Amino acid sequence: MDIRTRLLATAEQLFDRHGFNATGMDRLTEGAGISSRTLYKHVGNKNGLIAAVLNERDRRFHRLVEEDSIDALFGALETWLAQEAVRGCLFLRAWGETGGDVPEIAEAMERHKQRLRDRIGNIVVAEIGRHDDELVETMQLLFEGATHMAAYRGVAAVDVARRAAQRLANAVRAS
Amino acid sequence: MDIRTRLLATAEQLFDRHGFNATGMDRLTEGAGISSRTLYKHVGNKNGLIAAVLNERDRRFHRLVEEDSIDALFGALETWLAQEAVRGCLFLRAWGETGGDVPEIAEAMERHKQRLRDRIGNIVVAEIGRHDDELVETMQLLFEGATHMAAYRGVAAVDVARRAAQRLANAVRAS
DNA sequence: GCACGTGTAAAGTGATCGTTTTACACTGCG
DNA sequence: CGCAGTGTAAAACGATCACTTTACACGTGC
Structure with missing residues (x-):
């Protein structure tokens, strides 16, 4: 495996498991070999x-x-949480640990959240056939909630979020 | 003001602003005087x-x-976020920064989440007149989502969560 | 009146932090 | 052959970490 790939994979695991500040460079170099x-x-x-x-x-x-669907979105979160234990959103965690004072990290966080929002915007259009800002906002809220609730209640939280998202989309579709 | 109170208030502010590991004891003692x-x-x-x-x-x-109502719950979150800038749930942040390896911190986090869940359970009963596990779960999800989305999108996220909670409660009430 | 509890100020503890440096080995290309 | 590029191993850098210690000031109660 490529050195950079191996380094990033190792670092991601260690950062998630122990936190960013608590993971020293020694542990990173040793982990990546x-x-x-x-x-x-x-x-x-x-x-x-x-x-x-x-x-x-x-x-x-x-x-x-x-694909652009509610099932695909929460399904992705589910597989994610199943194969790698995630303790809350790694982007928000990095941003919080650095106090928002490191530009490259703050930008990575903002960019990720914006991309997530855009993606959900596409999903809403695909699901109900038109744009709906409130539904986009609510669905991102559910996604964010599932990510963090899964940290202490397990993957089942994602099911709850997906069902709620479906229910809300149905209500908007029917109106 | 009592020393302990002043210490905890200062520490809470500094921990939230800069993170737990990044806040040294010197800054804490100096801040608390x-x-x-x-x-x-x-x-x-x-x-x-x-x-x-x-x-x-x-x-x-x-x-x-x-009081035990949806408005009171999200209203509390709103006032909270208005007077103290919160960068995600401080309990999850502390738990994440310490890798879940510090028992007293892990227990404080678990206890807080359990108490939140119990509280929401009471709210659901007060709102729809009976117990409903799925609604409790979904409402905690919305609360968690609002807490974290507010970190990068501001207090408006709480409004979105409250409206979604009301809508879902109404649907259950009507069924 | 003096011990005792509670506080401050400040130096010192060893450990660990992120980062740099020195010295050396291997590989591919002209 | 020779040299540039890319890697390792390990020591050293000063700074900062959480925490302890020493020395001293003040008020209260027996």
Whole structure:
């Protein structure tokens, strides 16, 4: 496997498991099986590594949502949570741990949330045949809720969110 | 003001603003206007301080929800977010930053989420006249979603959540 | 009147942090 | 052959971390 890919995958796991600040560079280099010199050559510094992990994670998530449907959206979240234990949204966690003071991390967070919003906008159009801002907003809310509730109540939270989203979409469709 | 109260209030603000790990003991003692020796006499160590902050925060939140209604629940969240900038759920953030490895912090988080769930259970009974597990689950989901979406989209997220909760409760009531 | 509890100020503890540096090995290409 | 590129291993950097210690000030109650 490519060094950068291996580094980002290892870092993502360790950051999720132990938090960003609590994960030292030693643990990262050891986990990825590379020297610290190589790590710094690739990502510059720790904040660069965090930003790279987030951006890669965003890309991977959107690759997982294949079609524009409620089922696909929450299905993606479900598979995600099933194969990697996630303790809340990694983007918000990184942003919170750095106080929002690191531009590259804050931007990665904003970009991810905006992309999520756009994606949900497309889903709403595909589901009810027209644009509906309130429904988009509510669905992002449900998605955000499922992500965080799953941290302490397990994957079942995603089912609840999906059902609520379907119910709300049906109500709008019928009106 | 009592020393302990002042310490917890200062710590809560600093933890929320900069994160738990990134907030050093120096900044805490300076912010609270006390010596480090006094701090350690009161809370034992940093994890003890974090746990104390969380437990006090939980008590303050429930004191803010006076009656068992949807409006009161989301109204409390709204006032909360208006007067103190919150970057996601402080309980989940503390739990995430410590990797869930600090028992006193993990317990404070679990206890808070359980108390929130119980409270919502009472609200559902008060609103629709009977118990409904799915509605409780969905309402906690909306609450969690509002808490985190407000971090990057502002207090308006709470309005969206409240409206969705009302709509879902009405649907159950009508059925 | 003096011990005791509670506070401050400030130096010091060793450990760990992110990052840089030094020295060296391997590989592919001219 | 020689040299540039890319990697490793490991020591060293100063800063900062959570936490402890030492020394001293003040008020209260027996």
